[in-house]
Amino acid sequence: MTHSPIDPFTPAVELAAAIRRKEVSPVEVADCYLRRMDGLDPRLNAFCHRADADVRKAAAAAADAVTRASSPDDLPPFHGVPLPVKDFLDVAGWPTTYGSAGADRTPAAASDQVVRRFVDAGFVPLGKTTTSEFGSLPFSESEALGISRNPWDPGRTPGGSSSGAGAAVAAGMAPLAHAEDGGGSIRIPASCNGLVGLKPTRGLVARAAVVVEGLAASGVLTRTVADTAAALDVLVRHDPAAWWSPPTPRGSFAEAAGKDAPAGLRVGVLTDSPVAGIPVDPACTAAVELTLRALEAAGHRIVDARLPLPATDELVGSFTTLWNVGGAGVPLADPDRIEPHNRALREAARSIDSWAYAEAVTRTQHLSRRVVEGFLPRFDLLVTPTMACLPPTVGAWRAGTGDDPLAALRNSYPMGVFTSLFNVTGQPAISLPVHHDPATGLPVGVQLVGAPWREDLLLQVARLLERALPWSGRRPPVGLGLDLDLDLGHDLGLGLG
Template identity: 80%
Template sequence: MRSPIDPFTPAVELAAAIRRKEVSPVEVADGCLERMDELDGRLNAFCHRADDDVRKAASAAADAVMRAASPEDLPPFLGVPLPIKDLLDVAGWPTTHGSAGAGQAPAAASDPVVRRFVDAGFVLLGKTTTSEFGTLPFTESEALGASHNPWDPNRTPGGSSSGAGVAVAAGMAPMAHAEDGGGSIRIPASCNGLVGLKPTRGLVTNSTVSVEGLGTSGVLTRSVADAAAALDVLARHDPAAWWSPPTPRRSFSTAVEGDMPTGLRIGALTDSPIGGIGVDPVCAAAVGVALRALEASGHHIVDTRLPLPPTEELVAAFTTIWNIAGAGVVLADPDRVEPHNRALRDAARSIDSWAYAEAVKKTQQLSRRIVEGFVAGFDLLVTPTMACLPPLVGAWRAGTDDNPLMALLNSYPMGVFTSVFNVTGQPAISVPLHHDDATGLPVGVQIVAAPWREDLLLQVARTLELAHPWADRRPALG
């Protein structure tokens, strides 16, 4: 029996309905599980299901609602289902990191990000697919199989938070955990017609600092309000982390609900930050849609250019660090690691510690140069999220028989605009502002702010959401 709950209801609205006792967490969980049964066989968003755990947690949430003296006493997302990307540990569940070489032993403890979600009342819905170690923006692996885009199953949903994007876009979950080390929140947001915010480096802390601070956790959502409310859950001071700022004094939800700013300096970047990569005209046109809407809202479009370093400097520094993605993962069978990741591991082992330290230093120097120029020239920068539409499933494989690292080179058009801001650590959000008339595919626009200005980023994203609403755009899933 199909659930009466609209599977595309935003998480904040779902949480409010649960607090008002208009819907039970058990009904909500059952609706998600039913939709997973219906759709996941052809889309492949989930790699681990624990339906009994889900129903038990939903039942406990329902009991908590009935016992509460007041709705204000309840956690903000009590009873709302949320899946976790299979790069983070959830106590009692296996973490494969998308690799056939990983073991299946259950994790002993949950990552701090997972614990924050649980403390906020979320019901953990399962684990979502990812590319092996999160190194590619495609999930098509020996371990987890291929994940497919709900808008066109012949296309990739992006990645490496592939399953997270599929789950939310297809209505299997109202919100999903994601991680971003080179675009892995923003790329699936663009591919699937979602909102994806990468926070400032250090604002959200995991159990360890990922790839020298290039990586961070976040969520994929359908609305800006959901993205803001989720960041309020995740952006908590963590005294045990290597670095962690104080908990923000003003909630991000409050910022989005308040008066919108005007008079901001808005810059644009539509040429690829890496030479030799073309930008699809549809992706460039999406930036124009955003700029016209922002200008109409009282902001100033400026001609200042982002001071990017030479391509070879930026790529060399980033890839030297990116080689260690997957380091620390305990492997039961290293021979089953995929060829491109074996090549990355071999490359990492060939670099001595001195050269690696030099690359880390160089990355920090390049970051400073870019951020100083950004702050001097803009309040916000608008770019395409990707230089291309979602590629066909399997597109990353071209040439990999001769050179496994072609898998990464073939992925450059997807991450060329996003990865720069993993280097700088700036907050960046992808919003589904545009679509391609020829294919019907969503096209994301990336907005970037200065470090620690998530409030400004979310406010302007909300302005665009009001100017060009996307809530009713849904894939035709049959």
């Protein structure tokens, strides 16, 4: 049987369908992405752990299962599709570093629950992707894992902390990738790399333990809304042993995404930074304006109402008190090798006694309630920039850190100022690559925020915008200084029939 060449930018749902139809083998798919990694990753540094023999073994087993299946319907939804895992979650037999040189690198004995859901859905784990240490910065430039770079401009960051995930998908080294978001770490790399990134409602995707008081959520980075919706169907499963886990939804997110959004949605707008004194780049405001025009053209109503925001000191104080403990629970072999900004965060956390911390958690919950109660009667949907800036240059976070290690966080505020608010409120939020800055050619994301548990509505509106402002044909510069067209020409350009 002669198979069509594999376009590495093929959406995951289409790859899975082609595998079920026996138009392409899981082994061929895995080899395509492994070759892409060979050619591109030395420049981008998206992967921190490769286990090619494991990948090929799993792909061969998937190919055998296709042969033995009596019907394509017997196969799981993403059977044979490769998916890299952010180096925050355990994968059995692989080390987990959390981006830290001080981490215990003993291979994990068992896979995390989220990874098991991916594997049960048929995904083939495709190595591990880079992250900043403990996910505390939206740049992955660490002693442990090195510098990760943006495929659109390797002199800039791919965002983070799911940095490698964003770079891998944008460069066609993976059809989609696992990511985690505690302050914007799905949506920020989505904006930096021209991808779709959904942070689910707090607690919707259960993990082994609640992370950072529920600020963090698991999800994926993709190129299409359909892939995001189908992957969410895989991740959302009731876990009776979890502290927070709602019942499994009765409906399918993929089916919901295929339906039209309700008519006449009330659309709110937030373009001023929630943290005073941070300017918003005109390209980021332009992404909002494009989005609003598309929504108005579709019959939705822009409302002249403001989201009641907390004062800057209250918001920053609430968020950082919780953020300081982000590295808690990480098994370390050598704590002395933790990077300076994370040592400073640990010292700040340890300076607060348990009573004061509990009071801060309670204050944060009340802050969240005020914002959500202000949202619900005013809006069905809120539109904001994803970031207040274009992707910064590599190393931009370092300014002033020699004198004050915590300057690293302050330097990162323009990247996370719009996203982190909705980690606090727990609302679902999605970044969409609706715009490209004409001056730099860099992608620019817009953030849509919904009411809690309304991922269905966000996906419907996202699909509307995907049709109105299509982005699927955009690709970062091929080659990145490498002779990729000669080395991997057979993997480029042609889609699957």
